[in-house]
Amino acid sequence: MVPPHLSLSLRTAFAMLLLTYASAFLTVLPAVSPSSTAPHQPLGKPSSSLPRNAMPALFLSRRRDKETAASSVAVPESVDHHRAAVPKWEVLDEYDEASKKDNTKMFEEMIAMRDKLFYKIQKELGLTEDKTFTDLKEIKGEGDARLGEILNYRGDKIEWGVRSWIGRPAEAFHNIHLTMWCNEKTHAPHLGLVFAAVPKPFIYLDVVPRYDQAISPDYLWEVQQGINDACIGARRNQQDFIPFVSNDNYMRACQSSSSVCASFDNFDEYKRKAFPLAEQYVDYWIRMVKQAKPVASPNERAKLRSRDKLFRKYVIDRDPGNQFADRFLGRGKTDRYLLAMKGELPTALDASTAAANAVKTGGVLFVGCTGRTGRQVLLGAIDSGLTPITILTRSVDRPAVKELMEDPLLKPHINFVEADLDRPDTVEKALEGIQYVYLHATSPDLTIPPPEEITRAETLIAAAKKKDARHIVFNSHACTDHNPFKIDHITQKAAIEEVVKNSGIPFTILRPTLFMEELWKDYTRKAVMKKKVFPFALSDDTKLQLVSCRDMGVEAAKALLRPESSLDKTVDIAGDELTMSEVASAFGESMGEDVRYKHTKLYKLIARLLNRNLYNFIRFYEGEPYRAAIQQLTNERADGGFPELWSFSKFLAQTQWADKNRSLKNL
Known part of the structure; x- marks a missing residue:
């Protein structure tokens, strides 16, 4: 037998x-109400003038070149179009003109805090490593210099998790990520977190709703009211926080009403204010995910899956921070890195x-x-x-x-x-x-x-x-x-x-x-x-x-x-x-x-x-x-x-x- x-x-x-x-993960488009079926489509072209303190890349993606055969992805034409449409990021000029301050100590402390938050998430939500992109655990450049790493994770409620960094901390710039995308069966928001130096210390935090906030007030209250006071407190504290406001209306639309996006003049003040705020956001998000009700309707799950994928693609393609990755890694290696950041599996774009x-x-x-x-x-x-x-x-x-x-x-x-x-x-x-x-x-x-x-x-x-x-x-x-x-x-x-x-x-x-x-x-x-x-x-x-x-x-x-x-x-x-x-x-x-x-x-x-x-x-x-x-x-x-x-x-x-x-x- x-x-x-x-x-x-x-x-x-x-x-x-x-x-x-x-x-x-970054965000998922707050595009429609839970009862809507029409996917969001971006309108207009990106702004030709981007701010000096523009947000670092949160997710990155583009096409598969011949040299990245291991990724084996066929990419729709629109992906290359959106990446090509982003004008030069002015922060690149600022970076070139600035004295290359050694931010290694800042980098190490940011990494330690990011990992502390990650291990808390892993313990609470039972994440396991996805080994699709194991070749990116250690990204090296010329002379064997280490330029970054990326690790990916999955869980019962997490479709794709990202723990990564890229940059040259000894030359002022680094970009550290912790992003979690919930799957379509979980009625919970996504998590976006960035610690960075551009070259000032920078933070991005968001607990991202998955429906149109303006026409879904009950949903908005459910998802974000618990973090509202922390958000308001941070935004009104202009003495320490230097708010980032993008000139690109599309990038502004990517942020929820409870996002925090700012830089600091002083790293000690950053540690005193930004690190506790990040812990507060992560703890709140973990509670939301653990308490989340399952999305029972197959139709609703399909809408969420489609919307998550579509908007994630757009926001990554339009992210001006991709240009730093191109500069440090080279276009070919960046392609592979971007796919891993985005969660586009080798056969899953x-x-x-x-x-x-x-x-x-x-x-x-x-x-x-x-x-x-x-x-x-x-x-x-x-x-x-x-x-x-x-x-x-x-x-x-x-x-x-x-x-x-x-x-x-x-x-x-x-x-x-x-x-x-x-x-x-x-x-x-x-x-x-x-x-x-x-x-x-x-x-x-x-x-x-x-x-x-x-x-x-x-x-x-x-x-x-x-x-x-x-x-x-x-x-x-x-x-x-x-x-x-x-x-x-x-x-x-x-x-x-x-x-x-x-x-x-x-x-x-x-x-x-x-x-x-x-x-x-x-x-x-x-x-x-x-x-x-x-x-x-x-x-x-x-x-x-x-x-x-x-x-x-x-x-x-x-x-x-x-x-x-x-x-x-x-x-x-x-x-x-x-x-x-x-x-x-x-x-x-x-x-x-x-x-x-x-x-x-x-x-x-x-x-x-x-x-x-x-x-x-x-x-x-x-x-x-x-x-x-x-x-x-x-x-x-x-x-x-x-x-x-x-x-x-x-x-x-x-x-x-x-x-x-x-x-x-x-x-």
Whole structure:
């Protein structure tokens, strides 16, 4: 009872268990009220004259250049337009003309305070690091000089967090960020915080509402009234605070009614006033997030997600502080830095748009999908909108390939390319123009897992990296990180996972549970159809998770087209969870007859005596090892508009189990 993407020995093991076989962030635009649906569009052009104390960059973004292939982003034309439209920031001239005061001590104290606030947020909200941009943990310039860093985070309520700095503190300038963007399911504002020297000490604080403040007074009161006194006190204290007022009306519109944006003449006074104020804002924001009610309406969540993304893009593109990043890092390195600041994942600047553009040019390659399970995977991917698909095969003359070519459901959507995974030169040629790869399998099902499974995967992944692939999705196996009985085939899948993770290519690792198609094989089907008995070597109340091969195709498509939830992650996949008795009942319901479960204890004893691997396999299942989050997968598909998961009962109905004339080859 094993997934067919593992070797025949596990399939045989499954057979032996059966009766017939006994062996073998900055801000989000306050644009509309909660009931409005129209997204905000910026009006007019940016001011040609910017103030000398203009606000430092809070978020940065722009296009992906060739040299930042690792980010693999297709960017809409408007992004470059908005960045290009920003005139030269006059602070650059002021910086050039000023004596380069050493602000290192100021920088260190600001970093210490920023980190104190971050760790408080991390503790209260349970943030985990997102490792998409690990190459930016230490940004260096000429002579190995350190010019900045950026770390990103996610949480149950946080879509994207930024903890970063950039600059040259010994030469007066630095810009330190702590920004938290709530996700669309959380009814809470965002947090924006900047400590900087330009070269005077500077602070920006905002608890940012996500709806139009002017026509949503109840919402405004709910979100910002608790911080209003602190804001008013700071703004009226003109003796210490030097308010920043942008000449650009768009930048002014980005700030909420409770924002604080100011510089100081004296750093000691800054520490006495600005640091406590920052703590007050952060504490208030944490309370708001922890107490936030969930956004229940799918429509409202969609509006928030769209608005957050749209305005974040505009405000980042228009931020004049980008020009400092260009100067210190160079345009190419800045591009990568800006994507990380903005939260544009390597395949997520409109990931669906980027992937769809690649798909339209035939830029998706499926490997190991010419066998029996491969057809179901292809159908699931095509049903999800992933088309056309290029399929790698050793020879287009193989009978199985010819069947796929003539399949009426597949024919309009697929094409083939020949390559031999044992010949790297042919693989590199096959990957010309390929941007996305789904690796289903690299070897046939054999009794002993062949070492070539790993070497072929290494060949494929090396070629994909050489050709600047944007995303690779690997079909592994659940429990590769928990294999107490050292089942060889799972161990080998784990080895390939490491190859994928260490490739430098953005990845998603899918870990399927038991494939439902296993139960279509003759040794199961004959027992159920003829004897109305489903025999197995587990107790009748032991639960196992199941997934259809078609759902693997859907998950592959989802990972490529909408990678936000799975990029650089492992995802366990299942569509149903049933006891052995419930599996038998599902068979019976599909046939309109009674099918009973038979716990065959003798099989475990035989396996212990004759086949230690099989015996360990039985013990593996006795521990109910699979832990896929089925409800979460279900919700993600609904939110993304992908086909729903198949339960085992739906699988039996869709594959026409009750038709006695059908067999596995008909699937």
